[in-house]
Amino acid sequence: MDPPSPPHNIVIVGAGIAGIACALALSHELSPFVPGLKITVYERHDILSTSGGAINLTPVAQRHLALLGVLDELERMGSDGGAEVNAVELFSMRSGRSLGSIDFVDHDGNGFGGYKGRRVMRIALSVAMMTVVERTPHINIIFGKKVVGGEELGDQAVVHFQDGSEAIADLVLGCDGAHSAVRNRWVDPDSPSQYTGMSFLQANIPSDSLSSPIHFQSAALNISRHGSLLTSFCDRDREQIFAAAIVQFDQGELSSYRLEPGQDWATQNRIRRALRSEMRDRFSKSAMPCIREMVNSSADWMLYPVYQVRPGGQWYAPRDESASYALDDAILFARILARYRSEPLSEVFDVYERLRRDTINRAFKESRRMWDRNRDMGLLECRLTEWMTPFYLRSHREERESAWEFDATKIMLPTPTPSEDLVTLHSFLKEHTV
Numbered sequence: 001m002d003p004p005s006p007p008h009n010i011v012i013v014g015a016g017i018a019g020i021a022c023a024l025a026l027s028h029e030l031s032p033f034v035p036g037l038k039i040t041v042y043e044r045h046d047i048l049s050t051s052g053g054a055i056n057l058t059p060v061a062q063r064h065l066a067l068l069g070v071l072d073e074l075e076r077m078g079s080d081g082g083a084e085v086n087a088v089e090l091f092s093m094r095s096g097r098s099l100g101s102i103d104f105v106d107h108d109g110n111g112f113g114g115y116k117g118r119r120v121m122r123i124a125l126s127v128a129m130m131t132v133v134e135r136t137p138h139i140n141i142i143f144g145k146k147v148v149g150g151e152e153l154g155d156q157a158v159v160h161f162q163d164g165s166e167a168i169a170d171l172v173l174g175c176d177g178a179h180s181a182v183r184n185r186w187v188d189p190d191s192p193s194q195y196t197g198m199s200f201l202q203a204n205i206p207s208d209s210l211s212s213p214i215h216f217q218s219a220a221l222n223i224s225r226h227g228s229l230l231t232s233f234c235d236r237d238r239e240q241i242f243a244a245a246i247v248q249f250d251q252g253e254l255s256s257y258r259l260e261p262g263q264d265w266a267t268q269n270r271i272r273r274a275l276r277s278e279m280r281d282r283f284s285k286s287a288m289p290c291i292r293e294m295v296n297s298s299a300d301w302m303l304y305p306v307y308q309v310r311p312g313g314q315w316y317a318p319r320d321e322s323a324s325y326a327l328d329d330a331i332l333f334a335r336i337l338a339r340y341r342s343e344p345l346s347e348v349f350d351v352y353e354r355l356r357r358d359t360i361n362r363a364f365k366e367s368r369r370m371w372d373r374n375r376d377m378g379l380l381e382c383r384l385t386e387w388m389t390p391f392y393l394r395s396h397r398e399e400r401e402s403a404w405e406f407d408a409t410k411i412m413l414p415t416p417t418p419s420e421d422l423v424t425l426h427s428f429l430k431e432h433t434v
């Protein structure tokens, strides 16, 4: 029997960070072995999404973006390519006291394996990724195609679109985010995503609109009883500060605080006022004058509810390293697929699961702790958190720093077990060799 041939017609659903990274990594790893390789990414929006504020890239995310050729594109964008982040400093909003920092540089100020942190607007990252896609052979991105389901027919998969059309593929990868149609309507319909009870309220604030001194170098997480406020420069020239409050928010109230396309002017105005007042109620007593200024400004805050998904039985909510996990996964999966190209796809997914499951479970636990730390707290609980934070940061420093060294290209892949044909050939040669 012939060994299975590697998939050459691959469909990726979703042109977010995960989808585009998968397409780039698969093209890189498979093209030397798979003649006629065709990777098609279907994205439901008509254009790249501009929403989502700024994203933090860890040293690992930067290393993997460099591998995919995206970091060079970000550098070429100049100031819009993002602000270098040496550390996220933690502060108590109550007292203004420094509680420590999450460092992206070592004691000598060098990045890990050459990479520090970076805060960049999501749209800038997407544009940089698209620029690399445009010059990469084999990849085609089709916008305005919303996937609504799919089915397996023998060795092939059929993807169904909202417009009634369909696509056939040897392999389909669902990279369609928290409310994934591939997961919810096809692979795991019994585990729809759930609201975590936490939301982001975020805005961009021009630095020169603030007259008080800025209390952080490049980025800070300011902790309070009523949630945390992340403040970070997000462009190289430090003209913009990205501010994102991580707060507990009742599910029932979400609909009255969300700005949606098609809302009339009066509704939008009411929501904007309500969000400003929410920010003031929570943070206007901050000990840091620049935070008081930010929350009393006329900034337009946007609400982003945070959802958790359940891959492989564990609920998982995003965290400030999630983009990095998406990039690790893309590179690792592409390597496994290339190495196991003559094995059944079930074997590929088995190896991937074995290599990744522990890491993902650990990330799950940490993300749950992170979200819990930002729920509304009593006075005493908040004091305790402030006391414990420096200790927590110190005791996890080594673990964090070794995590920054992670490189998905260096993970040892197990060797595929020889297929029956090869075993037979091997025994034949052995029998016939003197």
Ligand SMILES: Cc1cc2nc3c(=O)[nH]c(=O)nc-3n(C[C@H](O)[C@H](O)[C@H](O)COP(=O)(O)OP(=O)(O)OC[C@H]3O[C@@H](n4cnc5c(N)ncnc54)[C@H](O)[C@@H]3O)c2cc1C
Binding pocket: 013, 014, 015, 016, 017, 018, 019, 042, 043, 044, 045, 049, 054, 055, 056, 057, 145, 146, 147, 148, 175, 176, 177, 178, 179, 180, 181, 182, 200, 304, 305, 306, 307, 318, 319, 320, 321, 322, 323, 324, 326
């Ligand atoms: C408020 C917030 C702040 C965050 N901050 C950070 C941070 O600072 N650092 C970090 O590392 N991570 C952060 N994360 C997590 C990070 O955003 C995610 O890990 C990352 O975006 C995941 O990328 P993705 O490609 O899997 O999903 P997404 O970015 O959600 O992309 C999914 C894509 O699929 C498309 N799509 C969806 N459904 C369909 C369909 N049916 N058919 C076709 N296309 C579809 C969508 O339009 C979208 O383009 C944050 C998350 C949130 C919610």
